[in-house]
Amino acid sequence: MAKTTNNGDEPKKSRKGLDLLYRLTHYDSYHSYRVRMAIVRSLLWLAVVLYIYKLFIPNYQTDILVNDIIIFLLGSYLIAYYSVTAKASIMFKDSAYVMRKIAFSGVISNSWNIYDGILKDPEEGEVSVEITFFKEKAFLVNVFDLMRKNGKTLPLTKDDIENLKRYIEVLDGSQALRKKFEAYATLSDEMVKTLSDAGILLTRLDNHYRTKPYRWDYARTTGKWSNALFGYPSSWKAYRLNTVKIDHDKMDQQQAGLKNPNLSEEESYINLNR
Numbered sequence: 001m002a003k004t005t006n007n008g009d010e011p012k013k014s015r016k017g018l019d020l021l022y023r024l025t026h027y028d029s030y031h032s033y034r035v036r037m038a039i040v041r042s043l044l045w046l047a048v049v050l051y052i053y054k055l056f057i058p059n060y061q062t063d064i065l066v067n068d069i070i071i072f073l074l075g076s077y078l079i080a081y082y083s084v085t086a087k088a089s090i091m092f093k094d095s096a097y098v099m100r101k102i103a104f105s106g107v108i109s110n111s112w113n114i115y116d117g118i119l120k121d122p123e124e125g126e127v128s129v130e131i132t133f134f135k136e137k138a139f140l141v142n143v144f145d146l147m148r149k150n151g152k153t154l155p156l157t158k159d160d161i162e163n164l165k166r167y168i169e170v171l172d173g174s175q176a177l178r179k180k181f182e183a184y185a186t187l188s189d190e191m192v193k194t195l196s197d198a199g200i201l202l203t204r205l206d207n208h209y210r211t212k213p214y215r216w217d218y219a220r221t222t223g224k225w226s227n228a229l230f231g232y233p234s235s236w237k238a239y240r241l242n243t244v245k246i247d248h249d250k251m252d253q254q255q256a257g258l259k260n261p262n263l264s265e266e267e268s269y270i271n272l273n274r
Contacts, residue, residue, distance in 0.1 A: 030115035030130050031211050033088055040080045047073040091115065111153040111160040112185075119184050119209055119240070129171070131164075131185040131241065134213035134221050142216040152223030155190075161198045168200065169243040183241045186211045188233040195241070202239040209238040 047070050054066050095113050113135065117128030133154060137145070145151040156164070171181045184205060187195065196202055213221070219228035 029118045030091065030132065031118045031209065033084070033091060034211050036084050037088075040077060040084055043073050043077040043080065047077065109160050109163045111156055112164060114183075117182070117184060117209075119182055119205070127180070128182040128184060130211065131183055132211070132213075133185070133191070134217045136214065136217055137220065139216055142220040145220045146223070146225055149223060151220045154222045155194060161195070161200075164195075165198065165200060165243060168241050172243050184209060184238060185241055186213075186236050186238050189235055190233070192237070192239070199243070201242040203242070205238040205240055207238065210236055211238075212236045 050066055050070050050073070054063060054070075095115050098114060099109075112131050112133050114129045114131055117130035119128035119130075133156075135151075137151075142151075153160075168183050171183050186209075187202070192202060215228045215232050218232060219225060222231075224231055
């Protein structure tokens with residue numbers, strides 16, 4: 001009988017590569033999406049750097065190898081970019097769906113959006129939502145919006161701030177649910193002052209939770225061309241958002257009909273915002 005060999009190590013090596021590809025193209029939060037997108041864009045920038053190097057420092061012996069590397073990087077970039085953005089479209093649709101749902105409770109705003117967050121404590125049944133004040137657009141879309149003076153949503157209006165406070169207040173009262181919801185956001189120093197003056201309690205978080213907006217998204221959102229370059233804030237920090245004073249009696253009334261075991265977590269979460 002022929003002796004068989006155990007090639008168990010080979011599948012393990014291949015699985016490592018597949019796991020890396022999976023982590024690159026799959027994510028469960030807005031922050032994770034931005035990390036993946038940064039990795040994908042680094043492939044494009046690396047290809048550009050190699051092309052510039054080839055132009056200014058020609059070497060006929062290595063040109064073929066450099067060309068092959070550039071082609072490989074561009075191909076990898078296109079595949080990864082398509083994979084990441086395809087899933088991102090689903091994430092953005094889910095966010096828009098939730099925003100429409102909470103709009104029925106009167107919390108309406110075009111200045112901020114919510115996504116699944118990474119600030120979680122499974123032992124305490126805590127999950128989080130990341131509040132973002134900037135919508136991602138393509139570079140040309142940002143330029144055209146700036147030219148037409150569209151898309152400006154900062155600074156926040158009084159109504160936007162009041163709606164945000166109402167939403168955070170409801171999250172603060174979510175302890176009655178099976179899970180506790182926390183809200184956090186990445187803010188500039190100016191935004192910190194605006195929200196603090198409005199009565200929102202901000203607790204500094206580690207930079208691990210920070211998700212800085214792209215420069216041209218920030219310029220479109222503020223309506224100023226210069227904010228894409230010189231006016232872009234140098235300091236961005238992540239903060240947990242809470243209300244300073246919560247009307248617990250009101251929260252108890254809102255939550256009275258929410259403890260229905262037949263409701264899913266998503267339905268309970270949406271009902272909490274009504």
